[in-house]
Amino acid sequence: MTGTSYSRRSFLRDASAAGLLLGLGASSLAGCGRQPSMAQSTAAPTGAPKPGGTLRIGMVGAGKGESFDPSAASSALINVAMTCAVFDPLITYGPDMRLRPALATSWTSDASGSAWTFKLRPGVAWHDGKPFTADDVVYSLQWMETPGSGLGPAVANVDTAKVSKKDPNTVVVPLKSPDTRFPETIALAWIVQAGAKDFTKPIGTGPFTFVSLDQGQQSVCKRNPVYWDTGKPYVDELRLLSLKDDTARLNALLSGQTDVMAQLPYAQAKSSISEDFWLLRSPGLTAQAFYTAIDQEPFTDPRIRQALRLLVDRQQLVDVALNGFGTVANDLYGRALPYYDVALPQRTRDLAKAKDLLAQAGHASGLTLRLQTSAAAPGMVEAATLFQQQAKDAGVTVKISQVDPDAYFDPTRDYLTMPFAQTIWQGITSLGSFYQTALLKGAPGNETHWTSQRTADLIDAATSAPDDASARMAWDAVQQEQYDSGGYIWWGNCDNLDAASKKVGGIVPGVSQNLGLPTSLAEAYFVA
Structure with a gap:
């Protein structure tokens, strides 16, 4: 879903993913896990920036779900982009996943990591001219824990009632339990103006100011x-065009109606990008899965969930649905993140065992399921169609129904209500951000309807662990549980693919999410 992260789907999808868009710095990535592959793309423009112009980006639309509300950013990549345009976090990160100062210039903790002090950037003004101060940060951290907020995981360990202003440019943030990596959790938690509740005409501190939003059509900043x-952004105007149809989005780029296309379908990446355009490719943290709601029949039986994982041919899905732009996943999210359990054996297709589990669960004569899919992200419909074919070999009949992309990741419509569906997560840069968003009761991305108190206790132990060994032990237990009996079938780690005119420079593909977000909008320019 664009973590937070981010997406959530972005998901997503970051954010909310979605965030779901909560960040983890490269220092930790290097220290505790395998560093994600660095971005790869075709040759980018090399000319100097030419200030001015209108940058037009074609994005997958979210219809009535499109919003500048930072707490809803993770529901769609287009919402992530709108949030990045207008708002700033305390801390951000670059394409290399290193933490960067934003509204906070520095952050320090006490000896135990139980309280953090943030020094704020002086001289920053809100778009309405009011000065940015510590009062805005105190309000924002408390606002983030509003029920249903996609930013809730960022402050789950914050004692928000005791957050205080030391002076106009200093905020002290006490935690419920020690966390020496709190800056990584609070990264990309967007700061809003004190008192802000209505984001129909948002006021931020970001690189662009709001002009208009026509849901399902475009936003203008x-x-x-x-x-x-200083000196950024380079362009005078930013237009995010809502184009949920892949062909329409590609045609808009090829015909010059847009300058950049987000989420380029994998087949088109190989066949449609000419020498007038460049491909932004970034292997990294985006992943796709099928998922089951474990409180809905027949998925209440863990044998059914395990059988579905065993009938999947993951390599075929990567080769066909992603056109090879990705790698095989292992029924867990977060390969390349710190504490990802690389010791678990790679799950492969085992039809005999899948059939045996189905028989044990009372479905020896077959099982019929309805899989809900959508063209909400590249490769999803193709993956559903191929999964339907693979399932036949185990005596499982899969009936596919397509959901409007506008509704698929909209929590007010279809999202979180589908018993058997698909998801894509990106922008999530720590295991804590993902599991707090996806597996806790009432969490904004709890697609599988997981409510285990044991899981919640393990996640709490992992996120508050005093050392790496304790954290790894707890995270291993969380992942073992999901690997054995969870509701997800993570089949592929996906490359982020976008395309741009060679007149556009400054966008650096990143491992977290498409378009080089969150920093790219301020840094994009037209080549002189």
Whole structure:
């Protein structure tokens, strides 16, 4: 879903993913796990920035779900982009996943990691001219824990009632339990103006100021002339066009109606990008899965869930649905993140065992399921169709129904209500961000309807662990449980693919999510 992360689907999908868009720095990535592959793309433009112009980006639309509300950013990549345009976090991260100062210039903790002090950037103004101060940060951290907020996981360990302003440019953030990696959790938690509740006309501190939003059509923002990152953004106007149809989005790019296309379908990446355009490719943290709601029949039986995992041919899904732009996953999210359990054996197709489990569960004569899919992200419909074929070999009949992309990741419509469906997560840069968003009771991305108190206790132990060994032990237990009996079938780690005119530079593909978000919008420019 664009973590937070981010997406959530972005998901997503970051955010909310979605975030779901909560960040983890490269120092930790290097220290505790395998570093994600660095971005790869075709040759980017090399000319100097030419200030001015209107940058038009074609994005997968979310219809009535499109919003500038930072707490809903993780529901769709287009919402992530709108949030990145108008708002700033305390801490951000670059394409290399290293933490970068944003509204906070520094952060330090006490000896135990139980309280953190953030020094704020002086001289920053809100778009309405009001000065940015510690009061805005205190309000934002408390606002994030509003029920249903996609930013809730960022402050889950914050004692929000005791967050205090030391002076206009200093905030002290006490935690419920020690966390020496709290800056990684709070990264990309967007700061709003004190008192803000209505984001139909958002006021931020970001590189662009809000002009208009026509849901399902486009959003328009203009350059913030007093942005704190001097000289940026380079372009005068930003237009995010809502184009849920892949062909329409590609045609808009090829015909010059847009300058950048987000989420380029994998087949088109190989066949449609000419020398007038460049491909932004970033292997990394995006992944796709099928999922089951474990409180809905027949998925209440863990033998059914395990059988479905065993009948999947993951390599075929990567080769066909992703056109090879990805790698095989192992029924867990977060390969390349710290504490990802690489010791678990790679699950492969085992039809005999799948049939045996189905028989044990009372379905020896066959099983019929309805899989809900959508063109909400590249490869999803193709994966559903191929899974339907693979399932036949185990005596499972899969009936596919397509859901409108506008509704698929909209929590007010179809999202979280589908018993058997698909998902894509990106923008999630720590295991804590993912599991707190996906597996806790009432969490904004709890697609599988997981409510285990044991899991919640393990996640709490992992996120508050005093050392790496304790954290790894707890995370291993969480992942073993999901590997054995969870509701997800993570089959592929997907490359992020976008395309742009060679007149556009400054966008650096990143491992977290498409378009080089979150930093790319301020850094994009037209080549002189």
